[in-house]
Amino acid sequence: MIEIHDLHKYFGTLHVLKGIDLNVEKGEVLSVIGASGSGKSTLLYCINGLEPVQQGRVVVDGTDVHAKGTDINKLRQRLGMVFQQWNSFPHLTALENVALAPKIVKGKSKAEAREIAAQQLRHVGLGEKLAVYPSALSGGQQQRLAIARALAMEPEYMLFDEATSALDPELVGEVLETMRMLAEEGMTMICVTHEMGFARDVSDRVAFFHQGVMEEIGPPEQIFSNAQSEHTRKFLANVR
Amino acid sequence: MFDYNFHWRPVMKSLPDLLDAAFLTLQVAVLAMVLGIIIGLCLALIRMHMKGPIRWLASCWVELARNTPALFQLFFFGFGLGAFGLHLSPYMIVLAGLTFNCAGYLAENFRGGFNAVPDTQLRASRSLGMTAWQAYTRIVIPQVFRIVYHPITNQMVWAVLMSSLGMLVGFRELSGETQFFASRTFRIFEYFAVTAVIYYVIVKLILIASRLLATRLFRY
Numbered sequence A: 001m002i003e004i005h006d007l008h009k010y011f012g013t014l015h016v017l018k019g020i021d022l023n024v025e026k027g028e029v030l031s032v033i034g035a036s037g038s039g040k041s042t043l044l045y046c047i048n049g050l051e052p053v054q055q056g057r058v059v060v061d062g063t064d065v066h067a068k069g070t071d072i073n074k075l076r077q078r079l080g081m082v083f084q085q086w087n088s089f090p091h092l093t094a095l096e097n098v099a100l101a102p103k104i105v106k107g108k109s110k111a112e113a114r115e116i117a118a119q120q121l122r123h124v125g126l127g128e129k130l131a132v133y134p135s136a137l138s139g140g141q142q143q144r145l146a147i148a149r150a151l152a153m154e155p156e157y158m159l160f161d162e163a164t165s166a167l168d169p170e171l172v173g174e175v176l177e178t179m180r181m182l183a184e185e186g187m188t189m190i191c192v193t194h195e196m197g198f199a200r201d202v203s204d205r206v207a208f209f210h211q212g213v214m215e216e217i218g219p220p221e222q223i224f225s226n227a228q229s230e231h232t233r234k235f236l237a238n239v240r
Numbered sequence B: 001m002f003d004y005n006f007h008w009r010p011v012m013k014s015l016p017d018l019l020d021a022a023f024l025t026l027q028v029a030v031l032a033m034v035l036g037i038i039i040g041l042c043l044a045l046i047r048m049h050m051k052g053p054i055r056w057l058a059s060c061w062v063e064l065a066r067n068t069p070a071l072f073q074l075f076f077f078g079f080g081l082g083a084f085g086l087h088l089s090p091y092m093i094v095l096a097g098l099t100f101n102c103a104g105y106l107a108e109n110f111r112g113g114f115n116a117v118p119d120t121q122l123r124a125s126r127s128l129g130m131t132a133w134q135a136y137t138r139i140v141i142p143q144v145f146r147i148v149y150h151p152i153t154n155q156m157v158w159a160v161l162m163s164s165l166g167m168l169v170g171f172r173e174l175s176g177e178t179q180f181f182a183s184r185t186f187r188i189f190e191y192f193a194v195t196a197v198i199y200y201v202i203v204k205l206i207l208i209a210s211r212l213l214a215t216r217l218f219r220y
Helices: A040-047 A072-076 A094-104 A110-123 A139-151 A169-184 A196-202 A220-225 A230-239 B009-013 B015-049 B053-067 B070-083 B090-116 B119-127 B132-169 B174-185 B188-217
Strands: A002-011 A014-024 A029-034 A055-060 A079-082 A157-161 A188-192 A205-210 A213-218
Touching: A002 A040, A014 A040, A014 A213, A029 A040, A029 A196, A040 A055, A040 A157, A040 A188, A072 B119, A079 A139, A079 B119, A094 A110, A094 A139, A094 B132, A110 A139, A139 A157, A139 A169, A169 A188, A169 A196, A188 A196, A196 A220, A205 A220, A205 A230, A213 A220, A213 A230, A220 A230, B009 B015, B009 B174, B009 B188, B015 B053, B015 B090, B015 B132, B015 B174, B015 B188, B053 B090, B070 B090, B070 B132, B090 B132, B119 B132, B132 B174, B132 B188, B174 B188
Parallel strands: A029 A188, A029 A205, A079 A157, A157 A188
Antiparallel strands: A002 A014, A002 A055, A205 A213
């Protein structure tokens, strides 16, 4: 379970997150929507400790992410992350991209790591591309590679930071399909997304962020057809 | 008007000595490059990540190495330190001077290389649970090395050619040795012509080796 208590985040004097309270249960799929600059992505970075926070706490399965004594590298193994810019490692083949972290972070043997990697790549539909370098993959394939890479660490949670925003429109579908598959397998997911269709169909809850505040959270039906907040309604009217 | 008579025999007789000296040239250039790469990498990292006097020192190093003649840098390690009673052997003077110069130039190459690798690569690595050290050694630096590979090759060539300044501080590398024989036999043109060919061949071999290595190292 991910528990977020009164989370505040500043970039210099810019107050990006203004007291977020949010719990994400095991097995839940939460979509986070909102305009650019509303703090959605920053929230994800705070959850896995890539960004420090100024006030409040993020607790993952009982461990305070930002506490002094926390082994952040250990904790991050529970939190897979997929980025908007897919960030495949260009100097490694698809298989090596995925096998590296299990090997050097988890200490798996080379053979074992490669086996895990091959399995995860097949899982996301890249079984034919094991020996290929990322430069020879499409954006959608690279993003699926990034998903496989995160999954190879056997995380408890997956954080998706606008995983389809940088993709050509015709490649968005394959990545969403992969995310949908993960959701169906019961993965706990927090998806920052601009894909309203995905948010509506796949998530258990949808949270709307507005200027660093979580304005509204609830089941998709409620957010999409019966939003309480004026800001939510306005945002949804504009994106549709 | 052109009544110069070529005499190649003395050159050919001392060819083994010249080749020995060429080996010394290559040796000092390679050593200076290895040290220069290590120090240059450190200088680049210091300038990017540290503050205060140590950063200032690193910046001074880079500025002095790049903005003054390499010859003066050699003279500094030779006559400069000598004036303070610290006498280095000619070999050490050339090695120190070349290392100083290469480290300065390479530091700038490395800095450019690091800037060319997006920060997000580091973030992605860390998000997988890698330590900062693992992320740097496995993800960032290999990419930096690809970016700076050809500049490093250039610097290697430059180090070989620059080592010829060694003859001005009494080091009998290839140029020093050539000068020595040339002034003894007065076959100055012949000696330097042959030596030029030797330099050319050394550099050509370095470039070929570099290209072969690149195709093995960089498959992406």
